[in-house]
Amino acid sequence: MSTSATDGVVRVALLGCGTVGSQVVRLLREHGDDWTARSGAKLELVGIAVRDTATERDPWVPRELLTEDAEELVTRADVVVELIGGIEPARTLVLRALTSGATVVTGNKALLAAHGPELHAAAEAGDADLYYEAAVAGAIPVVYGLRESLAGDKITAVLGIVNGTTNYILDEMATRGLSFETALAQAQELGYAEADPTADVDGHDAAAKAAILASLAFHTRVSIEDVPVTGIRSITAEDMAEARDSGHVIKLLAVARRTVTDGTEGISVRVHPALLPAAHPLAAVHGAFNAVVVEAESAGRLMFYGQGAGGAPTASAVLSDVVAAASHKVHGGHAPRESTYAELPLHGPATTAARSQIKLRLADRPGTLAAVAGVFGEEGVSIDSVRQQRADDGVASITIVSDVATEAALDRTVARLAEEPSVHEVISVTRVEGA
């Protein structure tokens, strides 16, 4: 199909008609006239590729448009909306569409974070556009925000709650004292978490989004492989209660920062649970909501907040891309090209700055705290605060918050503490952000 719809009609093919795809069909049918007026293009849904045409669908899904032949459908479209998810066959279909000059709109963060360069190269080769607002934080226009609104600024940091399932779980643990297991079961009942919740609770979904956000913010290719990730399975109700007592909340954060080490600019990109002061704007993000804080040199701090998942909210992001794509098809112009000119190096643990809270159980006798402090001192990690929660049966629970140190120094400190004869157990190590 041609890259410009000279007859003013833009042929849209939908691949996948699940949670998001079905809502895209509904919105196209209900508001197609508006989208036509806004884009100047008549949007015509020419087909919906599904796995099984016999499956029962939402009542607004036109059965005559269903096909099981996605490959053939792609050849008939100006704009291909990929909402299948996963790597294959999504990757092959998207590559085929882009190479042939069709615009692709996708919500597939897993595909983008693993195969971004290949997709962008195919777009370049096909003189085609690739849109992916729905891939990060659902309805929240953070891809547009970074790619276009902030194109005239220098971004220094991006901190986000980009996974609704884990935020829901942590919020239920924090506000209602639930255990991780109970909160997860509740998230599954409500349909937030999948039956296999691995991608959410182990942080992989957030890591894919972190890679996409960091690529956009720092004009550097970042893949999911580059993002060290820690999920939320080990967080306990007790951790939550203690965080609250010290004026904090625990959130799963995607953190991408521009850093300078020995005069060299680089970036660090991480996903991990972190203690945030209760007054931090991200601490007020409850339930399954998402939020992304962007810090930029001139604009200062911005916060994007809203629904990061769900059929209709995510379809809103898809449709915004479809309207933009259709407008370009009719009036000319392109989406912004992938921008990777900065090619900033990724900092590893030896050069990434961090603060940690380390909880220990140690023998309650003279000199043990001094021995622990000695380990910090020898590793060059300064201590910000020490609290002793209780001492019984000759064992004390100690919470130490470090000052900023390198991740490597913090890791070495924790490894040595675990070997200290007076330390019974390193209970937990949690990052501290936003202080």
Ligand SMILES: NC(=O)c1ccc[n+]([C@@H]2O[C@H](COP(=O)([O-])OP(=O)(O)OC[C@H]3O[C@@H](n4cnc5c(N)ncnc54)[C@H](O)[C@@H]3O)[C@@H](O)[C@H]2O)c1
């Ligand atoms: N659900 C959300 O809240 C949300 C939010 C943001 C982004 N996304 C992304 O949007 C995409 C779609 O998510 P979803 O929640 O709608 O998933 P879903 O599982 O509900 O829908 C995917 C659909 O694709 C169909 N499918 C699978 N293989 C196919 C094939 N070869 N041809 C045609 N259809 C095929 C499946 O049968 C299913 O109906 C994913 O990439 C997801 O990560 C989803």
Ligand SMILES: N[C@@H](CCO)C(=O)O
């Ligand atoms: N599983 C994701 C959906 C959106 O990517 C979440 O919980 O946020």
Ligand code: NA
């Ligand atoms: Na978005």
